[in-house]
Each structure stands twice: as C-alpha cells, then as structure tokens.
Amino acid sequence: MSNTTKAFRGEILHFLSDPAKDNEQSYQYFADGILVVTNGLVESVGFACDILTTLAEDVVVKKHDNGLLIPGFVDTHIHYPQTQMIGSYGEQLLEWLESYTFPTESQFGDINFAKPRAEFFLDQLLTNGTTTALVFGTVHPESVDAFFTQAEQLNVRMICGKVMMDRNAPDNLTDTPQQSYDESKALIEKWHGKGRLHYAVTPRFAPTSTSEQLNKAGQLLQEYPDVFMHTHLSENKNECAWVNDLFPECKNYLDVYDQHGLLSKRSIFAHGIHLCDDEYQRLSDTDSALSYCPTSNLFLGSGLFNLNKAQEFDIDVGLGTDVGAGTSFSQLQSLNEAYKIQQLRGEKLTSLKSFYLATLGGAKALDLDDKIGNFSKGKEADFIVLDYQSTDLMRVRMNNAKDIIERLFVLSTLGDDRAVSKTYVMGELAHDRENKKISAL
Template identity: 65%
Template sequence: MTEPKAHPAKAFRAAILHSLANPTDVGLEDSYQYFDDGVLLVADGHVVKVGHADDILPSLDPSVEVVVLENKLITPGFIDTHIHYPQTGMIAAYGEQLLDWLNNYTFPEEKRFADVNYAREVAVQFLDELARNGTTTALVFGTVHKESVDVFFQESEKRNLRMIAGKVLMDRNAPEDLTDTPESGYEDSKALIEKWHNKGRLHYAVTPRFAPTSTSEQLRLAGKLLEEYPDVYMHTHLSENQKEIEWVQELFPESKNYLDVYDQHGLLSSRSVFAHGIHLCDGECKRLSESDSAIAFCPTSNLFLGSGLFPLSEMEAKGIKVGMGTDVGAGTSFSLLQTMSEAYKVMQLQGKKLHPLKSLYQATLGGAKALSLDHLIGNFESGKEADFVVLDLHATQLMKFRMEHAQSLEDKLFVLMTLGDDRTVCDTYSYGQSVYNR
C-alpha cells in the first residue's frame, strides 16, 4: 500500500473524553481526562494535541479549519476485541446454545464464503456497520476459506482501518466442505501473513476456531506459525460453555484443563486473545496472567446464548488483560455502546458495579492494551493515531430529555451507554479521515 497522503491540520471543538489508565489500577479520578469545551487537533492521521478550547484555539494557525460540534462528545474510536465478519448475515438467529447454534446456523452460513463475491458483499456490509457504530479497530474471525480473509483485508485497506483478521483453522468436527488440513491451513495462513501482516494498518491473527475443531497436529502448526512470525496475533475461543469444556476434556484427555490444550501447543503470548473465558479455573487464570494473554469479554453473546456471566473483577484481580467484544453474530449488536450496557447488567447479576468510566476504558484503551496496540491507539495522547468518534448527546428525544436532567459527567456517560446505539454516532474518523457521517 502506498503511504497515506498528507492531510492538513484540522481542529474539532466539542466536549472531549478519553481514558488515561485503568480505573481499577489508579482510581476513577486519575483514569480519564475530560474537557467540557475541548479541542482535538489532528494532522496527517495523528493526534497533535488535545485540551481546553481556551488554551488551544489562540495558538492555532489561521489556516487550520475548526469544526464546531454542539451537543456532541468526542471519544476515541471503539475497539472490538472479538467479532465474526462472516456471521453478519445470521445475527439474531433464534433459540440455541453454543454447540447447536454452530451446527444449525454458523456452519451453513460460513459455507457461502467459498463464493468470493458473497464474501466481498458481506465484508463491505460488515465494515459499514462497524463505522456506523463508531468502531475503528477490531479483531476479526474470517472463515476457513483463504479468499474470505483476502477480501476482508482488501476492503479494510481501502478505508485505511486498523484491523486484525485471520483464516479459520478447522480440520475436524465440522462439515467436510468447511474443513482444511493441518498442512493446507498452515500454508494458507502463511501466504496471508506474507501478503497482509503489517501492511498499512493491517495485522494477521492465527485463528484456530476452538480446540474441538482442530487436531493436535493443526494446533502444533498454528504454534509453528507463531514461532516463525512472532508479532502476529493468535485468536480463538476459550471456556464459553460448560458442554464445550466437557467436550474438550474428552478430545484432549491428557490436558490439565481447556487452556492447557492451547498452552501445550505454544499458543499463549502477549498477542493471544481468547474470547469469553467465562468458566476458568485458578490454574488457567494463572497461565493467562503469566503469558500476558488477553480475554475478550463478550457480554451480549454470553447472555444471548445463555453461556454464563464473565467475572470481570476476578479476572482483573488475577492480572489478566481484558478487552470488550461484540461477538457478532451471537452478539446481537455491532454497537459497543450497547455492549457496555449489557456488560453493566452482567456485573449487576453478580452483585458488582461497572462504572461508566470503566466501561469506556474497556471499549477504548483497555481494548488497545488487550491487543498490545496501546502505543498506537486507545486515547488522545499526542502522536497516537487519530481514530475517534463523535457522539450525539441528543440523538433521540428520550436521550435529549434525559441529558437535560443529567447531574454529572458520569451520569451523561451512563445515559449514553444505556440508551445509546448506532443512532448516537454522528461521525467516525479513522486515521484522521471520515469513514462514516450520519
């Protein structure tokens, strides 16, 4: 890809909020920065500075365009740490738990991705939905078809998005026309890594679907890819459902636990992201923490499939990195605002509170940390990439009415989380350029 062309400086004036650190680590007060009347100055795809309008506006060159946004809040772009692009067309599929849901809905839909034209059509729809919902970075499952990932990267490159994706590895316990072999999966993944990893803002993830659909030989070759390309990602599922865990134990009787299957094949690292992790034992938590691996918390799909309640507080107390994922299509919304709302409910059911500033952290800087990308994205520190979203505080009549009665920043943010969805997103900017405008 050619280098992105230079873009002149541009200033955006609105209320601005971004996370500085995990509230769990530093306390709420030191975890964020908020400017009621702020300016975000961007140039050439990067943040130049952020601050109070009174401090920044007088120093701007007269040539700098200032975009004034009334009743709006600017936050960093949302980061989705687990989502399936091929499941866009089966979102809101009725009435199953995980394993039946895979067989009855997921596999039949994913077979369609052998058709490159269909894969491209869905990729375009998927990326449009991400932008419409303010998501600027995502860790994405493809299908077993090499072409499905090739097309996804092509469409992401056109928009200059920071996306991470990979071809699914699946050599057993799936329909024959959705399986590869250990060797073909390895070779296809290798070719895609060579073509796309670190091209522009794109990254590759070695992607075994989950332990039950890969033989030990396939997992061994997945580990070999991670050895050969140490800066690629590893993306899979872990301990989502109790029946799934029992199945893994039957298939891998020599393993100590579910995570140990992956561990034995060299799949744990600071670039490994495990979706769900609801039902983990102490030994699994210890290894996740030691290896600096991350979990993607997917509250919407966990509730939709009846999988269980993710113990966020316990995972963080054990030193595990946690991002937030929509998990479309078991997740029922592309919106990380709606996902934050579901996360709040998941915590409530466990007798815990989830503060709105903590939710924002999980969906932005926390996601960046989970993906080892916090040096590039996640907040508005000077020099970071200018991925941001403009949120309309008056997006609906009810939201407007409720905002007029909000007493604090936390109150406004909680209203956004609870009542917000794609209607709340006015503009989405990736690398300083608009990729969606309502």
C-alpha cells in the same frame, strides 16, 4: 509534502489508564476541548482556551456541539461471516454452530459472495463507531482476502485471520494441518503489516482442531512473532466438558492451547467464562488477553463473565460484540448488557470502566495501545462523536444528567448506532449519520 492540520472542538474524554486502578487519574475530560490532528495523527488535546491561541491562522476548527468526542471503539472479538445470521433463534453454543454458523460460513469460499458482505460488515462497524476490530474469517482464504481488500480501502486498523479447523465440522469447512499452515502463511505474507492491517492465526476452538493442527498454529506464531492469535476459550459448560474428553492429557481448557505454544502478549481468547484460578494465573503470566462478549454470552445462555476475577489477576480485558451470536454491532449495547451481567453477579461496572473497556482497554488487550486507544500525542486519530440528543428519550434523560459520569452511563444504557453522529479514521470523516447511504446488500 506539506503538513495538514485539523482541529476538532467539543466536549472531549479519553483514558490514560484503567479506572479500576487509578480512579480519577485514569482519564482526562475537557468540557470545552480541542483535539488537534496533523497528517492523521494526534498532535495535541486540551482545553480550548489553551489551544486556540497556538493554532495557525489557516487551521479550520470543526465544532461539535451537544455531544462527546472519544477515541473510536475497539471490538476484540467478532465474526464477519456471521453478519447475515445475527439473531438466529433458540440454541446454545454447540447446537448453534451446527444449525446456523456452519451452513452460513460454507458460502464464503466464493470471493464474489464474500466481498459485498465484507463491505457491509465494515460499514456496520463504522456506523457504530468501531474503528478497530479483531475479526474471524472462515476456513476459506478468499474470505480473508475479501475482508482485507475492503479494509485497506477504508484505511481502518483491522486484524483478521483464516479459520483453522480440521475435525468435528462439515467436510466443506475443514482443512488439514498442513493446508491450514500453508494458507495462513501465504495470507500472513500478503497482508500482515500492509498499511494498518494485521493477521491473526485463528484456530476456531480446541474441539475443531487436532493436536497436529494446533502445533502448526504454534509454528506460525514462532515464525511470525508479531502476528496475533485469536480463538475461543471456555464459553459454554458442555464445550468445556467436550474439550476435557478430547484432550485428557491436558490439565484444563487453557492448557490445551498452552501445550501448543499459543499463549503470548498477542493472544486473545474470546469469552473465558468458566475458568479456574490456575487458568487466570497462566493468562496473567503470559500477558494473554480476554475478550468480554456480553450480548453473546446472554443470547447463547453461556454464563456471566467474571470481570472482577480478571482484574484481580491483572489480565487485560477488551470488549467484544461477537456478532453473530452477539446481537448488536454497537459497543454501547455491549456496555448495556455488561452492566447488567455485573449486576447479576452482585458487582458494579462503573461508567468510566465501561468506556475504558471499549477504547483504551481494548487497545491494550490487542497490544495496539502504542497506536490507538486514546488521544496521546502521536496516536492515530481514530475517534467518534457521540450525540447526546440522538433520540427524544436520550435528550430528555441527558437534560437530567448532572455530570460527565452520569452522561456516560446514559449513553451506555440508552445508546446504539443512532448515538454515533460521526466516525473519523486517521482524522478523516468515515461515517456521517446525517448523510448515511442505505446499503445495497
């Protein structure tokens, strides 16, 4: 098969490392750059004046003006079955689950119900510039089959798992330890490593799993060491107290998961707001990661994530929308709220750190930075074009922005899905704002 090479010209930014550690050495910025993609993979990136002369005569250069090319956003925690209940009023975590989440998720045992919702969900991700996500299904295997079927067609890199939940939930949403093991194992065999798809062992959170079920989750991780583990941790103070009552033999919330063998480099814990130093240290020791979910944490009144503490303990942190407790699919909106949370903590979140969290930081948290997250040679060419003129207000504000650092900040405070002009998956156009079709859901 002959090589297919494409080139994309415009203002380009990507990260090589964490700006909190390496400052200006952490990123590359090309005011007039070219990204070269061959067969869906990055061939090179650099200044247009250096690359143009190296391109074969038949390579078409697609130019993007008045915008910024960056790697696709990575969402490290989101629930696709909760899309239709986003913006549900007035509860904190535990009451919110009972009032809204469980009734909604009970419908996903019907694959014909799940399929159009998986399609709509993935469309929303691409519309918002998210090209990789770590996704909760429901307790029903059908929910995962529906999701992966659609994700495979779109050729996106996605991670998903069936919820494991054998107590403290409605009868129509519980399984058993053995059932959860058997169904998860079958889904792993069917989907994990198929194309760009990955499986995540997914106990909902400690209160809805017995020790027997958590042991089964640990068994799956031993049998399939390259799958992911995805759950919730220390999101809400009442939740933390409940965990202490349910597992009195454990030192703390994280220790519940630790005692069942669930901490590893591919373990991602959503939230992690109310942690002690011993828990931070243990996360660091095991290379486990945290997902920072700003819009959800504020919407449910859960608390203010301590990003600086996670950095102090050298814990990988990615950004999560946590739809449907989160109020937007847009990682730009997540960054908007993340900045405000750090302000309330008396701390600063820089523009560079923000966009690192949404791209390479998320890829590192998911242990996928060998495949996605920046424009290093050989990486998968998932990227987006952000429009500096997406709204009248954005255009006026950008006219008064002095450099790329300020433009990033404007994108993260004024931006949403309208700022995502185009989304590319493996170098192929997957979303074009100008030719967007209205979903039938």
